[in-house]
Amino acid sequence: MLRKLFLLTFLALLIFSCARSPIVHRTQFIILTHQQEMELGNQAAKAILKREKLVKNPKLVERVKRVFEKLYKALPDKYKKLYDWKVYVLDNPQVNAFALPNGNIFVYKGLLDFVKSDDELAAVLAHEMAHVILRHGAEKYSTYEVASLGEYLLLGKLSPAYRQIGSLLYEAGVSIAFLLPYSREQEREADEVGLLIMQRAGFNLDGAVKLWERMTKKFAKEEPPEFLSDHPLSKERLEYVRKLVSFLKKHPEYAKKFVLPKLENS
Numbered sequence: 001m002l003r004k005l006f007l008l009t010f011l012a013l014l015i016f017s018c019a020r021s022p023i024v025h026r027t028q029f030i031i032l033t034h035q036q037e038m039e040l041g042n043q044a045a046k047a048i049l050k051r052e053k054l055v056k057n058p059k060l061v062e063r064v065k066r067v068f069e070k071l072y073k074a075l076p077d078k079y080k081k082l083y084d085w086k087v088y089v090l091d092n093p094q095v096n097a098f099a100l101p102n103g104n105i106f107v108y109k110g111l112l113d114f115v116k117s118d119d120e121l122a123a124v125l126a127h128e129m130a131h132v133i134l135r136h137g138a139e140k141y142s143t144y145e146v147a148s149l150g151e152y153l154l155l156g157k158l159s160p161a162y163r164q165i166g167s168l169l170y171e172a173g174v175s176i177a178f179l180l181p182y183s184r185e186q187e188r189e190a191d192e193v194g195l196l197i198m199q200r201a202g203f204n205l206d207g208a209v210k211l212w213e214r215m216t217k218k219f220a221k222e223e224p225p226e227f228l229s230d231h232p233l234s235k236e237r238l239e240y241v242r243k244l245v246s247f248l249k250k251h252p253e254y255a256k257k258f259v260l261p262k263l264e265n266s
């Protein structure tokens, strides 16, 4: 009986292209290879860069690049090499940021006006980098492809913050699944791994707590940006981030090893 069950489970695993996510060790359903993930990300980035305006102010761009570079340098080598890590600053007043599965990260100018320190900016960038490392984009893509929803239908599911970029990707024939909201579980994972990256890079983790608190207030009624996704940002999520931050500050060895502590997720 047990053996039969094992066999069935094994077959199901094969059929459903399950992968194990790094660091958080969750079973993921992903139908893309790493290479396909990179290609889809490249296509999407190209389409976005063709149509969206980039910020020209070198001071702003340099600031984002400096923080991003510091985070990148703190990644374990394996993840440095795996993606095409780049950051772009879009000339758009929205308080928002998002990542493509190839490691290209887009920050909106509005976010730069909102953050009060490099630590806060690092919190958002590290959160986005974590989505890439954890392959959340490929996971979203896989779920929606298998549900065989057309891109046209997907457009209706995008939050207003992404509709503009979504429709331009759609026009360019590029998948917009990457812009769909993440699940609560994916957000929690990106929060967790983002904090590890931040700490490795030497940023103050309190920046994440402060930013999340102000974001929660600001977006209590408005449509939230990507990194908040769940709407409204749950008290539980904020509470958990606080708890994790105070633990990690006492135990920096976790970030050093790039592993997550087992805390009760309440």
Ligand SMILES: [Zn+2]
Pocket (backbone or CB within 6 Å): 127, 131, 182, 187, 190, 226, 227, 228, 229
């Ligand atoms: Zn997120």
